Amino acid sequence: MKISVLMSTYNDERFIEEAINSILQQTFTDFDFLIIDDFSKDRTSAILSNFARRDKRIRLVRNRRNLGLTKCLNNGLHLAKGEYIVRMDGDDISHPRRLERQYAYFISHPVCVILATEGVIIDEQGQALRDRKIDLGGMDQEEYLLNFSSPFIHSGVMFSRKAILKLGGYNEDFRTRQDIELWLRALASGMKIDILKEKLIYFRFHEESISNRNPDNLYTNVLVRMLHLAKKQGMRLSKEEATGLLRNDRGVRMYVRRILARKAFSIALSNFRSRRYLHAVDAFCKCVVEFPYAVRPVRLLPIVGRLLAVHEKRGR
Helix, strand or coil, rough: CCCCEEEEEECCCCCHHHEEEEEEEECCCCEEEEEECCCCCCHHHHHHHHHHHHHCEEEEEECCCCCCCHHHHHHHHCCCCCCCCEEEEEECCCCCCCHHHHHHHHHHHHHHHHHHHEEEEECCCCEEEEEECCCEEEEEEEHHHHCCCCCCHHHHHHEEEHHHHCCCCCCCCCCCCCHHHHHHHHHHHHCCCCEEEEEEEEECCCCCCCHHHHHHHHHHHHHHHHHHHHHHHHCCHHHHHHHHHHHHHHHHHHHHHHHHHHHHHHHHHHHCCCHHHHHHHHHHHHHHCCCCCCCCCHHHHHHHHHHHHHHHHCCC
16 A cells, blocks of 8 residues: 555534545545544534445544644644555645655655645635645744744645654653654755645635634644753743743744734635625724734744743743
């Protein structure tokens, strides 16, 4: 088996059929499809059962309790049979030639271990909002990841299962932002993330998305980078110590407000383009209330560097 497509899903009844069909209709056929149902409470489970009965490529795993994405992905890495893992989410759509194009890249680049692809941001109805290109602005990959959100769509990535398992898999200390932590750890180990400049994943942006709603995920954004940079600089810093520092820092709180406002602004634009004008006005008001000048990108590295300096000063 060349490829295992790995999907963890939770309450994705609105989009799961389209996501699964986009994999089953791939031009590349030498794959199995491992789907982990993380104790969904809606119709997701019934939909998955129906698909599994009809297509033998699907292997369905049902959790008896909700484990979270990180643990599900690690379980999937061990259960998968393929040499390569293709990540997929239950609300996204893969281009019909995605597996074909990504596998061809791996074959022609034998040293490649992680491959990201460009994509298209779509709304709840599947309408294209904008292209999601990978442009690092002249930075190296680590510098960009330390400063900004990940340029790599997690559900658009393909990687060597053996290489990621050797690295330790996903870090289960983090329920979210596990992809950013993994990419930073991979880069620190000497790996490189190759980039395929083709739009092969349709990433769905919708209001129910956990990452769009939960401020804790934005604190985790800072936390992941703090711990990575501290380790790189040879500093002793526990997750608990780092959490205490960032929770009490005014700069971090402003960062969280600003990012929440940018999320609200993006939701407003999405609703406006979908002609859901009342929803658009509501989201735009949230943006203005939260942080009226939030449309400019925020650099994380200065915030993280200052927090680490505070920690080092306290330790003297």
